[in-house]
Amino acid sequence: MPRAVDSEFVPASYGQACVHCVRSKTSCRRRIEGGPCERCLRRGKECQQAPGGRREIGKRAGSRTTRLEEKLDSLVTLLQTSAASGGGPSILQPGAPAASTSAPAAVDASDVRAQAGFAPPGPSSQHFPPTPSASSHQYSVPTPQSYTPGSDPENVSEDEAEECLLRFQTEQLKCFPFIYIPPTMSAVELQTERPFLWLCILAVSTKSAARQVALGAKIRQMVATRLIVEHERSVETLLGLLAFMGWANYQLGPSQPFLSMYCHLITGLTQDLGLDRLPRKADEPMHPMACLKSHHTLAMKLAAHAVRTMEERRAVIAAFIITSEVSAFRAFCFNRTVDGLRWNSSMDEYLKDLEERQEAPLDKVLVTLAKLKLIGDEALRPYSLPSRPTDQLGFLQVFQVKTLQASVNQIREKLPAGLETEGSVLLHFLEIELQIHEIGLYTVPPRGKTTHAPDSQRLAMLARCVQAARSWFDCFFSLPPASYAHYSFSLWVQLCHAITSVYRLSLLEEPGWDTSLVRDSLDLMQLMDMLVERLKRTAEEAGLEVDRANAFTNVINSIRTIRNAWEPMLRRQTADVVVQGEAAAPAFQVPPMDSFSAEFLDGVNGWMSDMMFSWDGIS
Template sequence: MIQQIMSPGTERESSYIPAAYGNSCQACAHAKCKCFYQPGGTACERCSRLGKRCEPGTTSRKRKAEGSHHQLPTPKPLTTPSRLEDKLDDLVSLLRTQVEKQATHSQSSHPSTVESTPSSIGPVTVTDYQPEVVVDIENNYVQLLRPIGPSTTRSPVQEDVAIHHIPDLKSNEQLATFRRAFLPMFPFVHIPSSLNASELRRAKPFLWLNIMALTTMIVSQQFAIEETIWKIISQRIVVQHFADLDLLLGLICFASWSHYFKKEKPFMTMLAQLAVSLSLELGLHTEVPAKYERVSKPPQTKDQQPKRRSLEERRTMLAVFHLTSATWAAYRKTEPLKWSPYLDSCLRIISGDGAQNETRLDAVLAAQIKCHFITNELLSDSHDDTRLTTDAVRRSPMLTTALLRQLNDIQQSLPVEARSLNTVQLYIYNSELSIREYVLRKPINKMATADMQRLKDLDSCLTAVEGWLCAFTELPLVDAIGTHVDNFTQFLHSIVVLFKLSTLEEAGWDLEEVRSRADIFGILDSTSRQIEGIVDVNGMVDADGPRSGLFFKAKYLWRAIKALLQAEMPAHLSKSADADNGDAPATLVEEIPMDDFMMNLAYEPWLSDIFIDDWAPAMSFEMPLEGYDSR
């Protein structure tokens, strides 16, 4: 029976000629069956038997003949990446369907998880963050990316900040304070004047919460908001791996003014590195690659053109670099974020003139970052043990001239209205001081005759200190509440250099002239009074209990610094300084409260520079760990 069934096929295959590989007719190729031609015939056996028109098939191996551009193009078969994209579309759709079903079931089982416990950070019950599939056709790999934004209009952070009820009128006043006093100090974000506080809260709840914490004049309320900020950082970012632009901007804000919330040991370095990780997680450190094709959307909604980075994204990435540079200058534990061609392009864009600039403060941010270039390199050199030899600290005058010329170019490139801003002048003078202070690292001139060039360098160094202190004291008291951590670091830097200049004894250097131009103890006293004025003008109310607000304990910090300097001042110079101060009372250690903040000053690198420094080998100081008694 089998032989009878197979015999016709056997006879057909023996009497017909099989088509060559790739030359089957279109009907047989579509039916995926063998194609046999009759000897001397033009139609195949199958088409003849079925009465169909036998048309020769197209082959992918056939080269394109000359002049074939007049012919109609044949339909292009699906490529492997296209078939892969289709399969990934189906896979993503299936995954989303399953997640939505699980979320619906979870909401029905626990309908009031977040609402019932508003003071806690509960689990996420909405599908806010779904990955986007990216196919790299050039390198042949598939990658899952975080979505650009949540798929729903309400972020879980909205639930976290809901426990803080601030009236619209009050929150708008605090937002105006942030625009006026904080953003000029560090313009890490652009908040349009047309945007009110309630709109900002809906769009960026975490950033809004940090702004409310910084601008409230009631310290107890500031500490209460701080607890919520820490819960969001620990639970949402660290535990649940949330990442979006709002969380990153809020983290930058909280870290940049971390001195407002510091208790014992500083945490700015930790938050700065967390901000770096968050920016890398969001992919903000590079341009959007043009070779990527997002396939998490339906095929008809695919973006034909690659999305370009917005000014907000570029500004945020530059703010991360600014944050790491400020952290390095203040605590010197981790070096700044490595500069890249992408960051350079971001800097050029926000530095340029034209309609693409959203705010004039972009020029201020660009100038601050350019100044950080100079101070970062100089600070790295001064704290590299391999460069602290006598030969290494002998900087070439040509290098100093080149750096000063670069600093002058930074200032001249600024718009006219930005050059005179105190927030810019503070960075310009601090950078100039960092360039000129190398003269203090040179061996002291022990000859009887004065070295005129060295005296000029010392005088230029003193002039830079005077310029910075003048720009700092000219800040309006109502705006001084926005003082950035960079400004505190720069102030201590100026005090360190001024202390060295006030105690430097060598031929031709007039210490009386130094004290008449910039009396270090008088400056500390006036700054302490300025801090008290900030409290009074802004109507600040301190918290009850052992923990105080920043400006309530800053005056004690200044008194502690003065007491330490008085103890380390040489005896014969100390008498002259006391005579210049007249009847000003000496700072007593008993007047300084010894809380956790004050007791941990020994671990602050920016303050220990006064006492442990490599500038002058002849000067050796030790920072007392307990109290403030001189050794």
């Protein structure tokens, strides 16, 4: 009977597979006389042929720039024709004369992707691409169409889809370059080839807050169906999750604690695909599957994936970075870490290949972020360890700080020209230095001692910690408010860490430590006022379509709540120092790290949970 069934169906010719078989990447078998394919017939689904067909292999353009110009010229012509007939928005700036639509200079989009870091590495592209503030005025794009709640959030016009993809390539990927998308690829092509990845990119790049929320709900349903119900394991799903988590700040809300869960999904998916290890050779005598009869099938699969692609290498490195970010966030806020993707020798090989080849212009950024994250994880270890007396850790702390700082300096010296001054990279450097010198906060006085002599080495580390925090905030406030909309989740983890450090340094009671100097250099109340003022301008200057409840308004409201909770304690501490001097009884003792989470969060009314609007569950 099975042979009879097999004889009814034959493999579909190239380009004739149905949509469902193409998406599931399975063989499409059809009847000779026509009708639905075997898979759709078995599942009871409507069988439709996938769009497109065999790609014609013709003469390629002489250069990538030429191909890009031809594609953009055709897109501009299409949009101009649509605008002239009243059928769609114009790509020109408002108020531009209609006669100028035929001039190529009206749209400078031909060099946008190249200026944003997508030109092939060479002598002319050694410098890092310009910041969003510098490149955003070199071309104009149509404003996004308003999203109506209840409609399909994935249904966007072609010009809006191209705008979202362009924004993602030229602005957002600078902060978290987990993938390389060729500049010649259009949004339609990306949606056809990788629909789930495109959906995740659209969710983090659209300017409509309502559309982001709707797309986030749809993505979560698709993740549950793909990974839990259908047990699908694919690189596309991993890349989609990396895009979704890379800008998770747009999807987090009071009833959506999912950071830890999605962190585990990324880790598990990477390991299930075997990407975290170098591929093993199937003909190895000690291969664990060599004793099975079905080993020849496994050998064929392993032979087909004997070498990791550059895309897979980027995905693994990015998975390590984002899971480490989530772990650091929980450590800073709740003194609890998440077991993310662990670094191993195979990842060392991936990192080395990315650094040496640099097939994509932003690979150098990804390599730098991974190296800094490795150093940050070393500095973060005391967060998960109980505090120990100063006399036991003093020497170890000084040695650790010097070693980690030397590693940071070594990375900085090898940076390509212009990369260190890029905002996203510079913020990472400053935040890592803050983590390193913050090691001085981990120790507490030995048991039974209420006072002890000033520790000059620890005081020096605390002073450098203040300096690093000041440098980080100076860099943050130097960025255009509109650029905050493009930064990844890492920026908000760093902001959370910096605020926490300033708070603890402002209230730390340590012999020889003058908290008034901290407040003179970093006035926490003034910092929060400046944060609120700049975040108010972000949505307007970035052209976001926001409503009352969005990522930035939630942060603003939370910062105001935190400020009101902190102000009495800071004012009381200031009054004690002024009236009684340094000999006054401590008004606030920084709790040891093993009890920091409960006491600290209870003492300030759960400020950190409120600040990040329940970005993750703490229970």
